Amino acid sequence: MKAKAYAAQSATSPLAPTEIERRKPRPDDVVIEIAYCGICHSDIHTARGEWGPTHYPCVPGHEIVGRVVETGKKVKRFKVGDLAGVGCFVDSCGKCTHCKSHEQQFCLKGAAFTYNGTELDGKTPTYGGYASHIVVRDGYALKIKKGQPLERIAPLLCAGITTYAPLKRFGTKKGSKVGVVGLGGLGHMAVKLAKAMGAEVTVFSTSPNKEADAKKLGAKHFVITRDPQNFAKVAGKLDLIVNTVSAKHDFSPYLGALKHAGTMALVGASPEPNEVAAFGLIFGQKKIAGSLIGGIKETQEMLDFCARKKVFSDVELISASQINDAYERTIKGQVKYRFVVDTKTL
Ligand code: NAP
Numbered sequence: 001m002k003a004k005a006y007a008a009q010s011a012t013s014p015l016a017p018t019e020i021e022r023r024k025p026r027p028d029d030v031v032i033e034i035a036y037c038g039i040c041h042s043d044i045h046t047a048r049g050e051w052g053p054t055h056y057p058c059v060p061g062h063e064i065v066g067r068v069v070e071t072g073k074k075v076k077r078f079k080v081g082d083l084a085g086v087g088c089f090v091d092s093c094g095k096c097t098h099c100k101s102h103e104q105q106f107c108l109k110g111a112a113f114t115y116n117g118t119e120l121d122g123k124t125p126t127y128g129g130y131a132s133h134i135v136v137r138d139g140y141a142l143k144i145k146k147g148q149p150l151e152r153i154a155p156l157l158c159a160g161i162t163t164y165a166p167l168k169r170f171g172t173k174k175g176s177k178v179g180v181v182g183l184g185g186l187g188h189m190a191v192k193l194a195k196a197m198g199a200e201v202t203v204f205s206t207s208p209n210k211e212a213d214a215k216k217l218g219a220k221h222f223v224i225t226r227d228p229q230n231f232a233k234v235a236g237k238l239d240l241i242v243n244t245v246s247a248k249h250d251f252s253p254y255l256g257a258l259k260h261a262g263t264m265a266l267v268g269a270s271p272e273p274n275e276v277a278a279f280g281l282i283f284g285q286k287k288i289a290g291s292l293i294g295g296i297k298e299t300q301e302m303l304d305f306c307a308r309k310k311v312f313s314d315v316e317l318i319s320a321s322q323i324n325d326a327y328e329r330t331i332k333g334q335v336k337y338r339f340v341v342d343t344k345t346l
């Protein structure tokens, strides 16, 4: 079937309208008419080839929500009319140790990422959510409860799970002291989620004008990182830092803000290597850990947690023709706090 979409044709060309082919639904597929798709900074890194070679045309978008419009014969989890979400991957082998332990993103055969990847056949390219429809195996679609603001749920499919997973893994609970570096799409979700888990949150930001927003989102403290002296008041205070910064920066000052044996979980994926001074880790036995999105089970757990706690993304809804402008504003740190494309406008 044909679907309307927005694609980049090269690393330097702006995204523009196009048409893509979606596969004919298989017995275990659902066809989702996409309502909204968030713009993740990963979309920008990929569309512009910043992380290495990108396969063009590239239709980005992995924060997808919509309605099921068709189901294959074997589909039991969804029926026509149900709300559904799709995150950063659309398939995996289902048999390897990582798939079996619900971490399909690390599938040993290679997960099929939602865009700029291939299906499990290793050759059919995948296209993301800046599109009118997507076809996905039912086990890789997420359930979304009715009666919630759908456009504010879309960013949970990447920004939400990417920050929820390390917060949980490193034991965030009532009274935990959590730092969040970078107040963008991931950062603002990290603040809301950490607060909802009962943590006291400190935001580290290069943007002084985001202080009032950070407090409204749930942060107690705000550190402007442009002045190194501002780190003194948080030295040795934090159990965990979730670092969401999308560009190269020096890790060392943040390590100083961790308690003994504290962890900085890295989710921001700068195209260039970051700097870190060994002594910042050695003294205090501190850790830097990586974290990649989350598996289907944990993503569903996060969606259910957000529904229960009424945690939604703060979004600016845009039409498809504003995608290129939204990319520029995101790069300048001007997003408040996630651009979401209304796919009716494709
Ligand atoms: P975003 O909305 O652009 O937010 C990034 C924030 O980082 C900015 O708002 C800004 O916050 C801060 N920042 C930007 N440039 C900076 C610089 N040069 N120095 C210091 N701070 C800077 O991006 P996002 O969508 O949240 O994504 C963030 C990163 O996470 C991207 O690299 C993305 O690819 C990656 N990501 C990783 C995963 C994963 O699974 N690990 C999943 C999704 C995204 P302030 O204005 O507050 O300083």
Ligand code: ZN
Binding pocket: 040, 041, 042, 043, 062, 088, 158, 159
């Ligand atoms: Zn993403």
Ligand code: ZN
Binding pocket: 092, 093, 094, 095, 096, 097, 098, 099, 100, 106, 107, 108, 109, 110
């Ligand atoms: Zn697998």
